[in-house]
Amino acid sequence: MKITHVDAIPYRIAYRKPLRFASGEVHAAEHVLVRVHTDDGIVGVADAPPRPFTYGETQRGVVAVIEDLFADQVVGASLLERESIRARLDRTVGNPVAKSAIDMAMWDALGRSLNLSVGDMLGGYTDRMRVSHMLGFDSPAAMVDEATRMRDDYGITVFKVKVGRRPVSLDTAVVRALREGLGDDVELYVDGNRGWTAAESARAMAEMADLGLTLAEELCPADDVVSRRWLVSRLDIPFVADESVTTPAEVTREILGGSATAVSIKTARTGFTGSMRAHHLCEGLGVDVVMGNQIDGQLGTACTVAFGAAFALTSRRAGELSNFLDMSDDLITEPLTIRDGELAVRPGPGLGVEIDPDKLAAYRIDR
Template sequence: MKIVDLEIYQASIPLHTPFKTALRTVTVAESIFVKMTADNGITGWGEAPPTHVITGESLASIHYAIDKLIRPILIGASLSSYAHILAQLEKVIVRNSSAKAAVDMAIYDCLAQEANQPLYQYLGGYRSSLENDYTVSVNAKEQMQKDAKLYKENGFRILKVKVGKDTAAKDIARVAAVREAVGEDVLIRLDANQGWTAKEAVNAITQMEAMGLNIELVEQPVAAHDLLGLKYITEHTKTPIMADEAVFSSQDARRVLEMGAADFINIKLMKAGGIYQAMKIANLAEIYGVSCMVGSMIETKLGITAAAHFAASHPAITRFDFDAPLMLADDILEGGVHYQGKGKTITFSNQSGLGIKTVKESYLQSVKREGEW
């Protein structure tokens, strides 16, 4: 099975409600889609959203990386030697992890289709359903309280609450308001998106512990590069700490694990560069006895479908953050993963690969030709 074509598209879908974190506010989900065609007629899909404040990529840079640097190593390559292709993919350009992830997804989609298996089974098939969370954007505490109550009413048992945008005191008030709104039977995990200093984080977390707010974990409280600060927080709080932006690669994961800088790791295909590299992180975490979450950027159901298949394949992955498609005004796919119960549970079809039947062409714009930017 040889790769004979790689088409590139730009997709743009509005969100029904703005998504707000300590780093950015998003109102439209934009992505680069790739469609890989093999000589036996199998087609595979992949997605790369530009997340400037995390991966440093833009729509233009993703397109250029795929079209001018990655495409030449793919056309004519045999997918039976996919490990060789993916090793080349890692070397052809440094970083550009989302661009690499889109191509990696398409490769695995083709491989699983050829094997006539859903991708999660092709990768190991550890579980067949996932419990999803829903994110409460950072807003005034009254709005966050209202949002959290609605998400609980929709059936979500796990809420991911964004903090880190203002002072720690305001964040504590926000979290307290959310806890009051949802009661004690909902898991609350916090995501500061690098918004605190180490001392601010310890102060805020210990206050929330004293208040009995019962936080499941706190994700990336300090700047991505501040591993000593992350370690300080982990050692000076009872609440588990999760590394997110601090871990892009397996080398990053090794440093965090060796230092004992965090209790959990959040793996994202867009940070790791795809499933092949993400699997290395999960395997390494398993060796250290550390559990992982698989999360996402603001992606369509295409990217989330690939991430969910990966997450279902590995025993070290115990938490799942795949609510991004629920924030979009429309579903761009026919096929992919199934959201049950307003999105609380994710299940998989018995279709091979990613299970994508069609992509709505009305949302796609071809950017195959140079100069369309």
Template sequence: MKITTVEAIPLAIPYRRPFTFASGKVTAADHVLVRITTDDGLVGHGEAPPRPYTYGETAASIVAAVRDLFSPVLVGADPFARERIRADLARTVANNAARGAIDVALWDLVGQACGQPVHVLLGHAADDVRVAHMIGLGTPAEMVADAVEMSDEYGVDAFKVKVGRDLGHDLVAVRELRRELGDAVELYADANRGWDADTAIVAARRLDDLAVTMLEEPNPADDVLGRRRIVRESPIPIVGDESTITLGGVARSLLDGDSQSISVKVARTGFTDSAKIVGLCEGLGVTTMVGNQIDGMLGSVASTALGCGLRALAHHPVEVTNHLLMTDDVIAEPPVIAEGRAAARQAPGLGVTIDPDKLAHYRVDR
């Protein structure tokens, strides 16, 4: 089996409402669908959500990287030779979302060729996982309403709360969430590098009082000494996310004392490097969880597969709800969240079908 074509298709799908966090704001899913076809007629898919304020990638840069840099490497290659392909793609630095989507599409192809779902190929640790919902910045009332909707409609009982703006406002929002949702619900926080180190230390202590279990990316990642001081003084674990986007970066962060837990995202490290990061952390006794890059439906399906595939991830809530912000998508069968859980798809590969009419409607390159 050989790869014959590689496509990067830019999409634009509106959101029901904007999603805001300390480092940016999104109003539409300007994602890129990566489609890889083989000479056997199999088609694998991956989703690349660009986040220029975090990784520097845009939809245009992802399309260009896939078309001009990665496609010449991929065409003629065997999709099973993922390590060879990984080494070839690594000759181009950065472009994390583009490479992540390619890796996901390759695993989709391999799963189809083997007649097995991706989560089974990864290790089949579970058939479903507990779901976490990511709450964007807003007024305390808006943030509470978002959480209550997810709790009532989907049974979600774990929430990542965006913080990182004015500390007083953030604490009011978290306090209101705790009061409304009760003590049984898990709350953890993500500042998206929005505070300085001194503010983050105060915040961590106040968040601990509100039974918040973790704090993700509290300050700018290049403030290395400040981050280490936060880790030393925080009563709750500090999670590395956008500061730990490579296998080597994760190793350095953990060994240098910059992070105590790690968030992995299929959108930036695919299945291959995500599994390597999880294995590294498992060996070091470090907790890992599946994060969300404000993924669409395809990304949510992939994240669920990763969470169900690896034992170290299956124990923790997986962030797979933010596709619900979108008014539509190009996937024919939307992900299902019920009683606070998401199940891995049992069809070969990712088990997704692209709706050709929706793809034609939302693509912006024609």
């Protein structure tokens, strides 16, 4: 189970409609497919979705750091040497998505080698998760229509609503329209992507106090330390740290510092190994967890549901697992299917997914 080669293949697949939110917008999945090859002929895969407006990584940067630095640091190592490889990669600052994709591709390769699923190797708590759908900026009518379609077609009844615009009334009106249009049987929560100040956030949450929201995520920047703590102390629902918890150390800082009361775990930025560390911290500290979405394609979503279903804490809430539905195509041979508001973990060794070589050839942009 020695690693012999690492590929980093950039590709581009358009979205049917852009996803817009406070920190940016995405018109296409401009991701990097990472493949880890072993001397047994096994190939593990994972997806790296760069988000320059959040972590500073770009598609070209992910390819460059893997090809120029990381590949040489993992080739020759065993798939079991995860801690050693993590230490080598951490000599390079940042690059969370590139590091995470290598980590997850190694887990996939290990599962294929041992004929075990990644979900079972991680914990195997359950085999499915409820699905939350993320709604980007649009008019109130369009967002209600999208949510209604997701409920009618896929049985999804949990929605994360992107907010963070100015004036705040733009977004509070949208959330109110969603509640009135969908009724009381759906769960709604909001994500500001750091778009408001703490004062604006407090005003918005007061305006929405009667709408039964269940979570509020990253309404204002974590760097606004005093005002953010003030905001969190005023809320009567969990405040989710997302962009501010890219490492286990940041999880500790945000929770113990009073800047958040819940955590979003994204396998795209902490891999499986780092996500386990974040999970165990949250479990020990007694804080809620949401499995987040980095605007993942189906491969990234397969990683998220495999991890989220592996533990009781991460499977408790609906995971953000549906935004691949907005992509015009994908790379895997058998599409993921959401039924009755749930997504099942793929059976089979590793992640249980295969890359379609013809689609990869059609969408890769390095040739």
